[in-house]
Amino acid sequence: MILNGTTIADTYAEAFRVRCARIVITACDERWAETAARVFTGYGTSFIGCDAEAGIERSLGAHETPDGRPGKAALLFGFTTGSLQKALVNRTGQCLLTSPTAAAFDGLAGAGERVPLGKEIRFFGDGFQKSKVIGGRRFWRIPVMDGEFVVEDTAGVAKAIAGGNVIIQGTSPASALEAARRAAEAVAGHGGVIAPVPGGVVRSGSKVGSRYRALKASTNDAFCPTLRGRVARTDLVAAATCAYEVVIDGVDEAAVAGAMRAAILAAAGPDIPCISAGNYGGKLGKFLFRLHEVLR
Amino acid sequence: MSGWKLTWKRIHAGGPPAWIDGSVLCPDLLAELPHDRLMDTRLRVGQRELRLDDVFEAAPLAEDGGPMRMAIEGSHRFVRLGAGTRAGVLEVDGDGGDLLGAGLEGGEVRVKGSVGVLAGAGMKGGMLRIEGDAGDRLGGPLHGEAAGMGGGEILVAGNAGAEAGARMRRGLIAIAGSAGELPGHHLIAGTVLVVQGDLAFPGIEMRRGTVIGLGSLRPPGVGFRRDGPVEPTWLRILGRRLEDLGFGPAARSAWLSWLSPPLESWSGDRLSLGHGEVLVRGAAL
Numbered sequence: 001m002i003l004n005g006t007t008i009a010d011t012y013a014e015a016f017r018v019r020c021a022r023i024v025i026t027a028c029d030e031r032w033a034e035t036a037a038r039v040f041t042g043y044g045t046s047f048i049g050c051d052a053e054a055g056i057e058r059s060l061g062a063h064e065t066p067d068g069r070p071g072k073a074a075l076l077f078g079f080t081t082g083s084l085q086k087a088l089v090n091r092t093g094q095c096l097l098t099s100p101t102a103a104a105f106d107g108l109a110g111a112g113e114r115v116p117l118g119k120e121i122r123f124f125g126d127g128f129q130k131s132k133v134i135g136g137r138r139f140w141r142i143p144v145m146d147g148e149f150v151v152e153d154t155a156g157v158a159k160a161i162a163g164g165n166v167i168i169q170g171t172s173p174a175s176a177l178e179a180a181r182r183a184a185e186a187v188a189g190h191g192g193v194i195a196p197v198p199g200g201v202v203r204s205g206s207k208v209g210s211r212y213r214a215l216k217a218s219t220n221d222a223f224c225p226t227l228r229g230r231v232a233r234t235d236l237v238a239a240a241t242c243a244y245e246v247v248i249d250g251v252d253e254a255a256v257a258g259a260m261r262a263a264i265l266a267a268a269g270p271d272i273p274c275i276s277a278g279n280y281g282g283k284l285g286k287f288l289f290r291l292h293e294v295l296r
Numbered sequence: 297m298s299g300w301k302l303t304w305k306r307i308h309a310g311g312p313p314a315w316i317d318g319s320v321l322c323p324d325l326l327a328e329l330p331h332d333r334l335m336d337t338r339l340r341v342g343q344r345e346l347r348l349d350d351v352f353e354a355a356p357l358a359e360d361g362g363p364m365r366m367a368i369e370g371s372h373r374f375v376r377l378g379a380g381t382r383a384g385v386l387e388v389d390g391d392g393g394d395l396l397g398a399g400l401e402g403g404e405v406r407v408k409g410s411v412g413v414l415a416g417a418g419m420k421g422g423m424l425r426i427e428g429d430a431g432d433r434l435g436g437p438l439h440g441e442a443a444g445m446g447g448g449e450i451l452v453a454g455n456a457g458a459e460a461g462a463r464m465r466r467g468l469i470a471i472a473g474s475a476g477e478l479p480g481h482h483l484i485a486g487t488v489l490v491v492q493g494d495l496a497f498p499g500i501e502m503r504r505g506t507v508i509g510l511g512s513l514r515p516p517g518v519g520f521r522r523d524g525p526v527e528p529t530w531l532r533i534l535g536r537r538l539e540d541l542g543f544g545p546a547a548r549s550a551w552l553s554w555l556s557p558p559l560e561s562w563s564g565d566r567l568s569l570g571h572g573e574v575l576v577r578g579a580a581l
Contacts, residue, residue, distance in 0.1 A: 067532040103529050130504070130571070132487065132530050133447075133466060135537045141530055150529045 014279035020160035022107030036099035037072035055194025111156025164248035169240035175271035192255030299327035311371030314342030318377030323384025327364035432457035502572035520564030
């Protein structure tokens with residue numbers, strides 16, 4: 001398949017079943033909501049070494065938030081409910097409790113599973129904390145120096161998908177990076193997904209396993225341009241000198257497929273000879289996103 | 297789901313001249329009954345036990361795809377109308393009498409007129425909407441009980457009497473008009489909001505919970521200490537909730553501006569547990 005002069009490889013992205021939570025973060029204004037959300041979702045690029053994969057899903061207007069203040073919806077992904085809950089409580093306690101004027105609310109009200117959130121953080125109030133039940137939802141009010149930190153008692157957890165991806169090959173680092181930027185921006189405009197890697201683009205795509213027993217993952221040598229002469233097999237096309245990967249985590253298959261489609265459509269064009277995807281031979285992930293199918 | 301509309305028989309226009317135990321008039325008990333069983337339902341009127349057919353005419357309500365419903369002509373002589381309702385909607389066209397919705401567990405009771413004492417007493421869930429006024433001890437304890445309402449929401453578009461929210465232990469009471477003295481008397485938990493008028497002796501012997509007055513405070517009890525101006529975020533959540541319920545002004549975000557800071561906070565009552573708070577817009581008089 002050729003799209004705008006770019007070959008779309010006949011391959012697939014292999015993704016995994018994970019759990020996700022959505023937190024609505026509000027603050028007194030857009031600047032402080034952005035600050036709180038960025039800190040909350042920081043150091044959340046990959047399950048390999050971070051406690052969760054995290055990102056800002058979208059901005060929320062005052063009419064969309066429980067307290068009528070500007071906000072951000074942040075998505076957090078974890079392999080299990082337990083690991084996700086631990087990351088959620090830690091990040092809320094260390095990043096949102098500390099952020100000026102921030103408040104934290106559950107953004108998955110209909111989720112079948114719920115985990116304690118404010119219920120665990122309330123003890124910071126040292127006995128001075130209070131709770132309010134409004135409209136069937138319990139909120140904790142934890143006294144802090146600028147008033148109160150309001151955090152919802154529990155957060156919903158739902159099944160989700162992590163590891164959707166597209167690998168963009170360019171004739172130069174500049175063209176590959178520019179195309180990857182366009183792809184990341186296209187993903188950012190999609191609801192229900194995040195691209196947890198830096199700016200939505202990762203330069204160090206990985207493969208499972210390593211020659212070093214202690215490592216779970218290692219460099220994806222098939223896409224490394226400096227290893228073309230040394231590896232048994234390269235997945236770089238002849239004209240490509242650089243590759244970037246856009247990783248996509250989403251709330252369901254439709255969201256991930258839609259975001260992959262948007263990424264490919266945005267990236268394809270001059271100086272992008274090929275767009276492909278990373279997989280593990282179909283042996284590890286439950287969800288296979290074939291590039292030709294997501295483009296239909 | 298449809299239901300029934302009950303209107304007084306002509307000889308009882310305005311309601312019979314005796315108190316009427318309305319505890320059987322609940323949508324979850326009657327709405328789905330066939331006509332003959334409905335009219336055979338027993339009802340205490342004064343000292344006598346009558347059949348529904350002796351007092352009411354019944355007509356089916358049109359199917360509207362909503363929850364089960366009952367519509368009833370009101371009377372101030374009702375006692376315990378809709379008490380213990382678990383689901384469905386009870387619409388009262390007129391006054392609701394005393395102990396309206398006592399022990400309510402779910403569903404909704406809407407009253408176009410006013411109600412007497414102890415409306416919502418001991419309720420555990422659901423919603424009471426009163427378009428007129430409410431009497432004393434709104435949401436208070438049932439006779440012999442130590443605690444008042446434990447959950448649910450009571451919305452009063454008019455005024456309320458004394459001791460609104462007495463011994464309440466969770467839930468919300470919102471009064472768009474004014475309230476008599478001692479709102480939140482012995483409050484255990486929950487929120488009492490009074491939009492108009494001054495708060496007179498709010499929260500006396502309160503343990504926890506919040507009494508909010510958008511007027512002034514007259515005067516605070518000896519067990520209260522002033523915290524100073526506060527800007528509570530949770531009040532914005534409350535404002536959004538009241539807006540979603542369609543209660544109060546129609547203008548969008550009116551609640552957010554009504555409940556927006558600054559409010560003066562008073563902590564107390566130290567003569568009790570002392571973890572409660574009284575929030576007022578104006579100064580203490």
